[in-house]
Amino acid sequence: MPSTSQRMAGDLAGRMAAVVGERNCISDPAGLLVYEYDGLTHGRTRPSLVVLPGSTDEVVEVVKLARAAGVPIVPRGAGTGLSGGARPTPGCVVVGLSRMNRVLAVDLEGGTARVEPGVVNLDVSRAAAAAGLYYAPDPSSQSVCTIGGNVAENSGGAHCLKYGFTVNHVLAARVVLDGGEVVDLGGPSLDTPGYDLLAVLVGSEGMLGIVTEVTLRLLRKPQATSTFFATFPSTDEAGDAVSGIIAAGILPAAIEMMDRLAIAAARAATGLDWPDVGAALLMDADGPAAEAEHVARRAVEIARQAGALEVRIPRDEAERQLMWKGRKSAFAAVGRLSPNYMVEDGVIPRSEIARVLRDIAAMARQAGLRVANVFHAGDGNLHPLILYDARAPGEEERAARLGREILRLCVRYGGSITGEHGVGAEKADAMSDMFTEDDLETMARVRCAFDPAGRFNPGKMFPTPRLCGEKPGPYVAHPLETSGEAERW
Amino acid sequence: MVAGAREGTPADAVLGVIPRLVLEPSTVEEAVEAMRACARDRLRLLFVGGATEIELGRPPAALDAVLRTVRLARVVEHAPSDQIAVVEAGTRLSDLQRLLSAHRQRVALDPPLPEAATLGGVVAANAFGPRRHRFGSARDLVVGMGFVRADGTPAKGGGKVVKNVAGFDVPRLLVGSLGTLALLTTVTVRLYPLPEAEETVLVPDLDAMALRQVVTALGAEQLEPSSVAALLESDRFRLGIRFEGFAPGVAEQRRNLLALAERLGRRAEPLDDGAARAFWGRHDAVRGDGPLRAKLSAPPAALAQVAGAALMPLLSALQGGAAVVYPTLGFAFASGQPAAADATARAVESARAALARLGGSLVLGAAPGEVRALVDPWGPPPPGLDLMRRVKARLDPDARLAPGRFVGGI
Numbered sequence A: 001m002p003s004t005s006q007r008m009a010g011d012l013a014g015r016m017a018a019v020v021g022e023r024n025c026i027s028d029p030a031g032l033l034v035y036e037y038d039g040l041t042h043g044r045t046r047p048s049l050v051v052l053p054g055s056t057d058e059v060v061e062v063v064k065l066a067r068a069a070g071v072p073i074v075p076r077g078a079g080t081g082l083s084g085g086a087r088p089t090p091g092c093v094v095v096g097l098s099r100m101n102r103v104l105a106v107d108l109e110g111g112t113a114r115v116e117p118g119v120v121n122l123d124v125s126r127a128a129a130a131a132g133l134y135y136a137p138d139p140s141s142q143s144v145c146t147i148g149g150n151v152a153e154n155s156g157g158a159h160c161l162k163y164g165f166t167v168n169h170v171l172a173a174r175v176v177l178d179g180g181e182v183v184d185l186g187g188p189s190l191d192t193p194g195y196d197l198l199a200v201l202v203g204s205e206g207m208l209g210i211v212t213e214v215t216l217r218l219l220r221k222p223q224a225t226s227t228f229f230a231t232f233p234s235t236d237e238a239g240d241a242v243s244g245i246i247a248a249g250i251l252p253a254a255i256e257m258m259d260r261l262a263i264a265a266a267r268a269a270t271g272l273d274w275p276d277v278g279a280a281l282l283m284d285a286d287g288p289a290a291e292a293e294h295v296a297r298r299a300v301e302i303a304r305q306a307g308a309l310e311v312r313i314p315r316d317e318a319e320r321q322l323m324w325k326g327r328k329s330a331f332a333a334v335g336r337l338s339p340n341y342m343v344e345d346g347v348i349p350r351s352e353i354a355r356v357l358r359d360i361a362a363m364a365r366q367a368g369l370r371v372a373n374v375f376h377a378g379d380g381n382l383h384p385l386i387l388y389d390a391r392a393p394g395e396e397e398r399a400a401r402l403g404r405e406i407l408r409l410c411v412r413y414g415g416s417i418t419g420e421h422g423v424g425a426e427k428a429d430a431m432s433d434m435f436t437e438d439d440l441e442t443m444a445r446v447r448c449a450f451d452p453a454g455r456f457n458p459g460k461m462f463p464t465p466r467l468c469g470e471k472p473g474p475y476v477a478h479p480l481e482t483s484g485e486a487e488r489w
Numbered sequence B: 001m002v003a004g005a006r007e008g009t010p011a012d013a014v015l016g017v018i019p020r021l022v023l024e025p026s027t028v029e030e031a032v033e034a035m036r037a038c039a040r041d042r043l044r045l046l047f048v049g050g051a052t053e054i055e056l057g058r059p060p061a062a063l064d065a066v067l068r069t070v071r072l073a074r075v076v077e078h079a080p081s082d083q084i085a086v087v088e089a090g091t092r093l094s095d096l097q098r099l100l101s102a103h104r105q106r107v108a109l110d111p112p113l114p115e116a117a118t119l120g121g122v123v124a125a126n127a128f129g130p131r132r133h134r135f136g137s138a139r140d141l142v143v144g145m146g147f148v149r150a151d152g153t154p155a156k157g158g159g160k161v162v163k164n165v166a167g168f169d170v171p172r173l174l175v176g177s178l179g180t181l182a183l184l185t186t187v188t189v190r191l192y193p194l195p196e197a198e199e200t201v202l203v204p205d206l207d208a209m210a211l212r213q214v215v216t217a218l219g220a221e222q223l224e225p226s227s228v229a230a231l232l233e234s235d236r237f238r239l240g241i242r243f244e245g246f247a248p249g250v251a252e253q254r255r256n257l258l259a260l261a262e263r264l265g266r267r268a269e270p271l272d273d274g275a276a277r278a279f280w281g282r283h284d285a286v287r288g289d290g291p292l293r294a295k296l297s298a299p300p301a302a303l304a305q306v307a308g309a310a311l312m313p314l315l316s317a318l319q320g321g322a323a324v325v326y327p328t329l330g331f332a333f334a335s336g337q338p339a340a341a342d343a344t345a346r347a348v349e350s351a352r353a354a355l356a357r358l359g360g361s362l363v364l365g366a367a368p369g370e371v372r373a374l375v376d377p378w379g380p381p382p383p384g385l386d387l388m389r390r391v392k393a394r395l396d397p398d399a400r401l402a403p404g405r406f407v408g409g410i
Helices: A004-020 A029-036 A055-068 A122-133 A149-155 A197-201 A234-246 A262-269 A288-303 A317-336 A350-367 A395-412 A428-434 A437-448 B030-039 B093-101 B119-125 B169-173 B208-220 B245-261 B271-290 B298-317 B341-357 B385-393
Strands: A049-051 A073-076 A091-094 A101-107 A111-116 A168-177 A182-186 A210-218 A224-232 A254-257 A280-286 A308-311 A341-344 A370-375 A384-388 B021-023 B047-048 B064-066 B076-077 B084-088 B142-149 B155-158 B183-190 B198-206 B227-233 B236-245 B269-271 B292-297 B319-324 B331-338 B360-365
Touching: A004 A049, A004 A055, A029 A049, A029 A149, A049 B119, A055 A073, A055 A091, A055 A210, A073 A149, A073 A210, A091 A254, A101 A122, A101 B341, A111 A122, A111 B155, A122 A149, A149 A210, A168 A197, A182 B385, A197 B169, A197 B385, A224 A234, A224 A288, A234 A254, A234 A280, A234 A288, A234 A350, A254 A262, A254 A317, A262 A280, A262 A317, A262 A370, A262 A384, A280 A288, A280 A317, A288 A308, A317 A341, A317 A370, A317 A384, A341 A395, A350 A370, A350 A395, A384 A395, A395 A428, A428 A437, A437 B155, A437 B169, A437 B385, B030 B064, B030 B142, B030 B183, B030 B245, B076 B093, B084 B093, B093 B119, B119 B183, B142 B169, B183 B227, B198 B208, B198 B245, B208 B227, B208 B236, B208 B245, B208 B269, B208 B298, B227 B271, B236 B245, B236 B271, B269 B271, B271 B319, B271 B331, B292 B298, B292 B341, B298 B319, B298 B331, B331 B341, B341 B360
Parallel strands: A049 A091, A073 A091, B021 B064, B047 B064
Antiparallel strands: A101 A111, A111 A210, A168 A182, A168 A210, A224 A280, A224 A308, A254 A280, A254 A370, A341 A384, A370 A384, B076 B084, B084 B183, B142 B155, B142 B183, B198 B236, B198 B269, B227 B236, B227 B319, B292 B331, B292 B360, B319 B331
């Protein structure tokens, strides 16, 4: 005989199926399996149900049903996130937005695109390419990750140094709140009167509501892009080159650094003839032709002065693409060097790159682990890849501990625990390294304004689960409070 | 009684409302103390920086105290190689720019009246100038903030690095919140290098259609100016296009623009330094002057409709009316002296209706009392108003911070 909770889940599944259709409501264990985790593969939780709504109206009904049943909702895009932001909460309904994948309108004259959240990042640029426009934020996963997920995480990418993050490119969003209210934030023109709630929604990691429509700003493709690849004896000289380039008043479109291990991985994955050196930089300068050319030339001079061993300038676009392919493949290619690896994401002031990388190397040696570094040097956004072997007893824990120490190091240098992957499930406890209790409480108040019941993606971002103190009304202890699982503030 | 407070005088009035007390903390610690004392005494208060945007919004519904930030004027940290500065909110924008220029850097914010405007005020009012075309507005440049909540709790959001997604973006929520959610005490801003070269090219004698045509062609030609602004003179636009960057790039862009203008059959003239200063000076005067100032917003592609159905009719209800348009951003700014309050109010409402049809809005940045009595400076409530009220209720539950001043009476 099914237990009460199973029966309740079954009833809810039936009601959800009536909204989204049988085939878009997944409750069998095999079907649920792929929803147990996202791009962060360690740590899994099985949801009680996955629903795939096809419209804003369906999302509204789904949210109302979840609310009536008192179950949490975890929104999900393509599941490529690297912080466990889409990892299910026990007993939750996962609301997958993959079916809402229509480009609703592209306004080439106005330079905007209105899309559903399940549209793949790169498909926005494809839809605008004929008019010479593109969508600027370019996370490495852009061929699979979706706009809804990008909005949730405020995704960046290699070129956000010059062009900014998702928040700088979203003009409007439609969001479904707990209770089923549909609210439009932002609008077709800039500076809608009132609080900039759109800016809060972007990067809120699915904790405020479900975004069902997004209006994006499209940019004109730059006239020219000048690229170079430079090698250095070590990350010290490469770090000096980055500092020198920025100090010369240059704003590169992108400037990426790889260390010896990352270069080796990229070489192994792509067959590129990159040499065995301590560090390499890959830089794009773009804009009007003379500006891009001038800037690239200056940057090359600075790189040489900083001690570059060799500078390569791609002969044509094909070779340029190959260089970028090497950079972009370095992440996954590290898998060739080690059975397992963890990706960290921390930010430091860029002038400290050389020192911090030395510190990380020392910490890695002490932990008996190898760390490869491939990262966005221009904005100091480190991505240490910690190599380990999960079969070796204790090594995974050691790797996780090293990751956490690296984040603390970033905070000590005045940086951040995440530059683009988000806090999610993985780094919730690290938030206390960066923020005081009062800072976190202020954020929690913002969340309570949107979602007083804590319906959306509970248990993420905050180190301690929080309940929204409802006012006015007499104080009644919440069951989670009496059980010691959460505290009121 | 709050320590260090003095009595308010008519000179301290905000939109005609005289506060009982005036506080001028000189350190962040004193500001926290003052906020705690105001919370304890349940004082309704309003924050004033350089007062350049003091006429924005409705008069406060009630006012016990004004907290002036002008003595919070330290640059806490400037890291030239990391291109960030941590600045106390009362720092004058021009003072900050002078300090940064010694390192060949700047904050890429150029709102009107930088000699008076404070960084905190600029951020709280979301004030901006023509360089927004290239650099964005405060929401794009502020990377962190220190603030004091209504209950006197100091807190912070964001950080000191440009790339940072840790936690909800409280700083961006506070940008443009006009002191209704918290007192800003420090602002951390992203800096940009000062350009090596700068040049303005003038394209005169354009009607609205032609202005839109030139601006669209700029994009199609992949030109990347830092500012695009048009002055309206009688019924023709004089378009100023400013390039900033390294000398070879600026020179090439000027050449390309001149060639483009020729292809379009338009006259274009590079301005020498004096003429460029005069053009941008005139721009600043239109933006910063006038007893009535209106900001019109609409999608940039609707420029001709904005000019015909909103801007021109509004100007005809003003004496000495003048206007500036940012055609790439979709903003128009009109200023002047209302000829008659009721006619001006009608013109504002009718411009609002026209802009609403285009997906835009009109906000009064300043207006005489007679006009205020007839129209709401914010216009009809935006769609997210209920949610905005909920945010306000969470951060300032007793509605003590600038009560009634903001959108929808928040």
